[in-house]
Amino acid sequence: MNSPNSSDSSPRTRVALVSGASRGIGRAIGERLAADGYHAVLTYRADASGAEAAVEAIRAAGGSGEAVKADVTSAADIAALADRLDKEREGVDVLVNNAAVLKNGLFALMPDANWNLVLDTALGGTYRMTKAVMRGMLRRRWGRIVNISSLAAFSGSVGQTNYSAAKGALVAFTKSLAAEVGAFGVTVNAVAPGFVETEMISFLTKEVREDFLKRVPVQRFGRPEDIAPFVSFLCTDGAGYLTGQTVRIDGGFVG
Amino acid sequence: MSDDLKKRVKELIVRQLKLEMDPATIADDAPLFGDADGGLGLDSIDALELVLGVEKEFGIKVQDEEVGVKAFASVNALCEFVRQKAA
Numbered sequence: 090m091n092s093p094n095s096s097d098s099s100p101r102t103r104v105a106l107v108s109g110a111s112r113g114i115g116r117a118i119g120e121r122l123a124a125d126g127y128h129a130v131l132t133y134r135a136d137a138s139g140a141e142a143a144v145e146a147i148r149a150a151g152g153s154g155e156a157v158k159a160d161v162t163s164a165a166d167i168a169a170l171a172d173r174l175d176k177e178r179e180g181v182d183v184l185v186n187n188a189a190v191l192k193n194g195l196f197a198l199m200p201d202a203n204w205n206l207v208l209d210t211a212l213g214g215t216y217r218m219t220k221a222v223m224r225g226m227l228r229r230r231w232g233r234i235v236n237i238s239s240l241a242a243f244s245g246s247v248g249q250t251n252y253s254a255a256k257g258a259l260v261a262f263t264k265s266l267a268a269e270v271g272a273f274g275v276t277v278n279a280v281a282p283g284f285v286e287t288e289m290i291s292f293l294t295k296e297v298r299e300d301f302l303k304r305v306p307v308q309r310f311g312r313p314e315d316i317a318p319f320v321s322f323l324c325t326d327g328a329g330y331l332t333g334q335t336v337r338i339d340g341g342f343v344g
Numbered sequence: 345m346s347d348d349l350k351k352r353v354k355e356l357i358v359r360q361l362k363l364e365m366d367p368a369t370i371a372d373d374a375p376l377f378g379d380a381d382g383g384l385g386l387d388s389i390d391a392l393e394l395v396l397g398v399e400k401e402f403g404i405k406v407q408d409e410e411v412g413v414k415a416f417a418s419v420n421a422l423c424e425f426v427r428q429k430a431a
Contacts, residue, residue, distance in 0.1 A: 228396055272389050 109188030111139030117313030161214025180225030283339025
């Protein structure tokens with residue numbers, strides 16, 4: 090079983106920071122990493138009760154966690170969080186860049202604000218969060234960055250040019266960053282979930298759902314529990330030779 | 345410029361980058377990076393290592409890439425950078 094504590098005699102507990110972790114995939118990942126023994130720091134933008142509930146579940150299971158209000162589009166929020174974690178816990182060992190928003194719509198009619206927000210949250214947020222924790226990982230010569238991409242990065246779905254651009258950018262960013270920091274014991278990977286049953290897809294019509302399922306060999310929608318275990322694996326010592334990869338977890342979607 | 349600081353910087357470079365050479369043989373104004381003649385031929389990964397080493401050894405922060413490139417051009421440049429930051 091993976092023990093995230095450092096292998097020398099110091100009792101330091103490794104820290105896992107998960108953005109957008111008040112619900113859905115982020116929350117499942119946060120809870121799983123806490124179960125793996127990390128001190129899980131779950132950030133949320135507005136859903137305080139969701140984040141608090143996640144932390145309560147973590148503590149009830151005997152794990153260590155905290156909920157932090159931090160908007161990944163805010164450089165100030167991120168700097169404050171990173172500074173505090175540096176002082177209190179010597180920094181961050183695992184970063185899961187999960188925070189994202191949808192602003193779907195046809196490209197020709199898309200307001201600038203919708204383009205900008207989606208890019209700034211998923212891609213800009215990833216940039217800011219990763220930058221804030223990277224020096225510490227390099228210094229300690231151990232780190233795990235997991236970027237949550239999406240099937241949208243590959244599938245060409247209508248109404249998602251902004252989301253697809255952001256999620257696709259994460260795939261390329263993952264490869265490039267992995268090449269830079271591999272020498273320091275830091276791996277960088279991405280996971281691309283398909284349609285996972287969370288609030289983010291709750292608006293889909295019955296028709297869209299049925300159409301989608303026709304193309305999924307596993308013949309069901311995904312669950313957050315389908316995503317978290319692989320992220321957990323990526324964050325283990327044993328996954329140290331796996332880097333620069335994007336793994337699709339989409340029930341085998343054919344499209 | 346203090347010879348002590350130069351010596352410390354040269355030893356840091358050799359130690360941090362695990363170079364097999366005597367620190368004293370590094371010329372004060374030799375280009376550290378790139379393919380220039382008489383330079384050390386360090387690359388961008390070395391640059392990252394050196395930034396970490398300098399931050400730790402001298403307790404300073406290297407803020408952004410521009411500063412880094414100028415500040416790390418040679419031993420002389422690095423000494424100047426450290427003195428400014430420590431002041």
